[in-house]
Amino acid sequence: MAADPRFLKYVDEHQDDYINRLAQAVAIPSVSGNISYVKDVEAMADFLISQLESLGVKTQRRPIGTHELEGKEVDLPPVVIGEIGNDPKKKTLLIYGHYDVQPALLEDGWLYPPFELTKDPEGTGKLYGRGSTDDKGPVLGWLNVLEAHKNLGLELPVNMKMCFEGMEENGSENLDKFIESEKDKFFTGIDCMCISDNYWLDTKTPCLTYGLRGINYYEIRISGPGRDLHSGVFGGTVHEPMTDLIAIMSKLVTPTGEILVPGIKELIAPVTADEQAKFEAIHFEMKDIHDAVGADVTISNDTVKTLMGRMRNPSLSLHGIEGAFSAVGSKTVIPASIKGKFSIRLVPNLTVKEVTELVVKYVEDEFKKLGSKNKCEVVLTHGGEPWLADPNHYSYRAAHKATEAVYGQAPDYTREGGSIPVTLDFANILNLNVLLLPVGRGDDGAHSTNEKIDTDNYIRGTKLLGSYMYELAAISKE
Numbered sequence: 165m166a167a168d169p170r171f172l173k174y175v176d177e178h179q180d181d182y183i184n185r186l187a188q189a190v191a192i193p194s195v196s197g198n199i200s201y202v203k204d205v206e207a208m209a210d211f212l213i214s215q216l217e218s219l220g221v222k223t224q225r226r227p228i229g230t231h232e233l234e235g236k237e238v239d240l241p242p243v244v245i246g247e248i249g250n251d252p253k254k255k256t257l258l259i260y261g262h263y264d265v266q267p268a269l270l271e272d273g274w275l276y277p278p279f280e281l282t283k284d285p286e287g288t289g290k291l292y293g294r295g296s297t298d299d300k301g302p303v304l305g306w307l308n309v310l311e312a313h314k315n316l317g318l319e320l321p322v323n324m325k326m327c328f329e330g331m332e333e334n335g336s337e338n339l340d341k342f343i344e345s346e347k348d349k350f351f352t353g354i355d356c357m358c359i360s361d362n363y364w365l366d367t368k369t370p371c372l373t374y375g376l377r378g379i380n381y382y383e384i385r386i387s388g389p390g391r392d393l394h395s396g397v398f399g400g401t402v403h404e405p406m407t408d409l410i411a412i413m414s415k416l417v418t419p420t421g422e423i424l425v426p427g428i429k430e431l432i433a434p435v436t437a438d439e440q441a442k443f444e445a446i447h448f449e450m451k452d453i454h455d456a457v458g459a460d461v462t463i464s465n466d467t468v469k470t471l472m473g474r475m476r477n478p479s480l481s482l483h484g485i486e487g488a489f490s491a492v493g494s495k496t497v498i499p500a501s502i503k504g505k506f507s508i509r510l511v512p513n514l515t516v517k518e519v520t521e522l523v524v525k526y527v528e529d530e531f532k533k534l535g536s537k538n539k540c541e542v543v544l545t546h547g548g549e550p551w552l553a554d555p556n557h558y559s560y561r562a563a564h565k566a567t568e569a570v571y572g573q574a575p576d577y578t579r580e581g582g583s584i585p586v587t588l589d590f591a592n593i594l595n596l597n598v599l600l601l602p603v604g605r606g607d608d609g610a611h612s613t614n615e616k617i618d619t620d621n622y623i624r625g626t627k628l629l630g631s632y633m634y635e636l637a638a639i640s641k642e
């Protein structure tokens with residue numbers, strides 16, 4: 165069933181209001197996992213709740229425990245759950261999104277202040293700001309749908325339940341326990357689930373995503389000296405933690421992306437003929453990734469190899485070193501303790517546990533080889549398994565139709581290189597098919613500087629989410 169034309173017209177006529185809603189959300193710097201932003205993450209939850217309530221959603225702000233941030237025990241960001249409609253004749257759709265964002269500082273190289281929505285500065289409709297595409301824009305897309313229906317007095321075609329969290333960018337701590345504890349309470353009577361928290365592969369082809377890589381995030385913690393030291397006074401006389409760390413980190417991955425931790429390669433499920441065909445069918449050119457990256461620095465020039473590198477193979481990335489001297493100037497310090505951070509993206513059949521066993525053993529063995537008197541420990545800070553869904557499920561068929569209606573073309577079927585670890589918890593604990601329905605483009609720069617969403621994607625994305633609900637209402641479950 166096509167979307168109500170009054171809904172589509174309303175969306176076109178209220179673009180400015182929708183952009184204004186996004187501007188309000190971007191202005192709240194809800195950076196999770198950082199003690200300085202705890203209040204802002206809470207404020208973002210409150211903003212979401214007040215918006216949802218004003219749109220007729222029965223909302224609850226649910227605490228999910230505490231965690232340690234920079235040595236202090238603080239509340240985890242609350243989970244916001246809501247529901248609207250309980251007509252037994254309608255299907256019930258569960259949606260999930262996150263209201264936290266990655267860190268962003270102007271001095272990282274942003275052209276515009278990251279926590280102000282900068283509207284269309286180049287006349288191409290781009291809306292710049294942290295969270296614009298990951299994941300505030302897509303979350304607000306759902307709210308825009310609700311607003312249109314409320315103001316037009318239109319009935320929603322499905323019942324909706326929703327779950328929004330503020331810790332996605334930091335491992336969704338305790339959300340699995342929350343889902344488990346609410347399995348037979350809030351999360352009952354749900355037919356299927358939709359998440360809008362990933363991106364198209366290119367800038368012109370909408371897609372439906374049926375897989376995600378998992379993620380294991382590690383810290384290698386090395387310490388030794390009782391305090392930071394003068395490198396002139398002590399250099400050449402002590403084992404330096406940074407030197408140990410760099411030696412180990414350089415042995416994790418090669419510059420062409422080969423993971424050097426023994427045993428990981430052997431665990432990867434072989435690529436089937438069907439998978440190979442699916443990858444070959446995807447619309448993708450090397451130019452798409454070069455544009456998104458901002459340079460031609462791809463490891464391969466082959467499209468299928470590049471797509472497999474992104475979605476089908478594991479990857480190991482080095483992220484940074486906490487405690488390293490990184491300010492301007494030439495401080496001659498020997499840091500006393502540091503933490504090297506890296507992550508491994510997981511694909512079938514790698515598991516969080518098996519990969520961690522291999523990583524811990526390898527790092528410990530490599531550290532022993534250094535003959536250092538410092539202390540080294542490797543810690544998994546968060547982990548999430550890879551996930552695959554059935555793209556033939558009726559929910560995917562509904563989204564396919566909605567995409568054709570809104571974009572006039574069939575979607576590509578993709579797997580996401582990024583991770584949304586809680587997807588697997590929703591799928592397994594609630595026994596649900598989960599559809600990933602991205603709104604943003606491949607060059608949006610999520611997690612990067614100058615993150616943006618295009619006005620067209622935000623507005624047509626709102627129509628897409630709404631149209632998906634109409635198609636879902638009408639489609640047979642067979």
Ligand SMILES: C[C@H](N)C(=O)N[C@@H](Cc1c[nH]cn1)C(=O)O
Binds near residue numbers: 299362379580
């Ligand atoms: C794909 C999603 N929008 C996303 O960005 N997920 C993050 C999740 C994460 C895990 N640890 C830290 N962040 C990602 O894939 O990096």
Ligand SMILES: [Zn+2]
Binds near residue numbers: 262298299332361
């Ligand atoms: Zn996200």
Ligand SMILES: [Zn+2]
Binds near residue numbers: 266333610
């Ligand atoms: Zn993210």
